[in-house]
Amino acid sequence: MGTMTAVDSSSPPTGTVQKTLGQYLFDCLKMEGITDIFGVAGDYNFTLLDTLERYNGIQFRRGRNELNSGYAADGYARIKGISALITTFGVGELSACNAIAGANSEHVPLIHIVGAPPDMDQKKHKLMHHTLMDGNFDIFHKVYALLTAYTAVLTPENAEIEIPAAIRMAKEKKKPVYLVVADDLVTKPIITRSVPASPRPSSNLKALHAATDHVRQLLERAHQPVILVDVKSMRFGLDSAVRHLADAMHVPVATMMYGKGSFDETHPNYIGMYEASFGSAEVQATVEQADCVIAIGMVWADTNTANFTAKLNPLVTIDIQPDMVKVAEAEYPHVFAADMLLAVQKVGYKGQGLAGKATFPYDQITGRADELLMAANYYARFQQMLKEGDIVIAETGTFANGMAEARLPRNVTYITQGGWESIGYATPSAFGASIAAPDRRVLLFTGDGSLQLTAQEISSMLYFECKPMIFVLNNDGYTIEKYLNVQTEDQTYNKIPRWSYTKLAEVFGGDAFAVTVRTYGELDQAIIQADKERAQRLCIIEMIAADPMDAPENMRRMRNYLEKQEKQRSQN
Secondary structure, three states, X not given: OOOOOOOOOOOOOOXXXXXXXXXXXXXXXXXXXXXXXXXXXXXXXXXXXXXXXXXXXXXXXXOOOHHHHHHHHHHHHHHHOOEEEEEEOOHHHHHOHXXXXXXXXXXXXXXXXXXEOOHHHHHOOOOOOOOOOXXXXXXXXXXXXXXXXXXXEEOOOOHHHHHHHHHHHHHHHOOEEEEEEEOOOOOOEOOOOOOOOOOOOOOOHHHHHHHHHHHHHHHHHOOOEEEEEOHHHHHOOOHHHHHHHHHHHOOOEEEOOOOOOOOOOOOOOEEEEOOHHXXXXXXXXXXXXXXXXXXXXXXXXXXHOOOOOOOOOHHHEEEEEOOEEEEOOEEEEOOOHHHHHHHHHHHOOOOOOOOOOOOOOOOOOOOXXXXXXXXXXXXXXXXXHOOOOOXXXXXXXXXXXXXXXXXXXXXXXXXXXXXXXXXOOHHHHHHHHHHHOOOOOEEEEEEHHXXXXXXXXXXXXXXXOOXXXXXXXXXXXXXXXXXXXXOOOOOHHHOOOOOOHHHHHHHOOOOEEEEEEOEHHHHHHHHHHHHHXXXXXXXXXXXXXXXXXXXXXXXXXXXXXXXXXHHHHHHO
């Protein structure tokens, strides 16, 4: 049996004979910059956690449940590039399924490690707790094969092959991966193997040259090109390449809803969010009337295209994806985005910049100090409050729609679940982000309905001395769901219990600056005070909406669209 001594941070992942499977696993994770692992203890992962407790350089950040820990790992990965989660077999890993599926949908690399029943018991097909009592220990592995990019059952014999392979797949595909290990194998010495280094994937040069020629033909005819940036540009680390392209081409740049935060919104050529018929008419006209659209990392999904009302002319669209390019109707496979962006830049197109200064929805602060809170006026205050380097986490629903149009300062990390949209994600994600970047200001914008799903993670924030500023929009229920349902009114299933949100920290045994605000004057004072208090403690600002059905303009436009659709259906 291998020793479980603390491992020196300089030790390479190709371990000695004495290195245990658990030590080697944590070596590999630390090499990727992972300094914290999220999760919940369970008896089948005790040997993993005991090894981790004796290991130097990685801390275990225990959450209140596995779902929340998965969300926290997701938020952490969005800051640091990759993360890890440890759960127990069956009950724990199934609780985390929603978070892992979300990471898959959102292109977030996450290593999910599961502690399983002892190997000898599995081989004898014993009936063990946390199983379906059928002697089958592979069923949850099969579930995860559908939710992740790679799965492996770890043994001392295959650890040096499977662990690096899983991490490589997570990084290449920007997806979660799954590793399960029996708890009696964690402390066994690994069998050292000579594993050849995998070649780095590269673009097919013939396809790259052909795509570049095609792009050149489009740009030679273009007078009004536009760059459209979306979520995969952020996930696949293309921010710098996109910025260089925008600088060189000097044409308008817009972002999609999912891609919020993927482009510097202080850039002189940035014109705002392209939300098709739900957003700015000026941005919509610029994008849809462009005679060449360079779309980078785009996801053509319903909530990203304003219910598919987005209209891009495919014959003048250059669709640059992480590992392929489509120019007009022609597809060029095995062309990597970084290579393509550089090639487009070298075409040498130089535009005229913007015709006039771009305007943004929240540039003007309005509303008297004694007026009650309405969306038309408080988002401008949030925009003014934001600082360079902030981490902004917006919960699915009202806040995600409203904050999408807040203009971000430089170097702000913006986190939301654009596609998966699991309500409750944002609060645990803010915990993960706070752990990932303890020196940055973390601002969480969540609704009352969403917070009630995962409020326990405020306890984790307090326990680990995280100090985010939490804005809770109390609009008495699931307002986003009320907007989406145009068939009935006053649905009882969209109502929620009334909580005392400012007392949550007290319930969780911690100290917080907590205040309830109803007017703009109170909100302004709370923001000023919270910014002073946050150095010492967590802050909760509960905002009482003057009207439970109040919402930002883009949500109102969405509602009008859905009402028209419903009316047409009922007439047919």
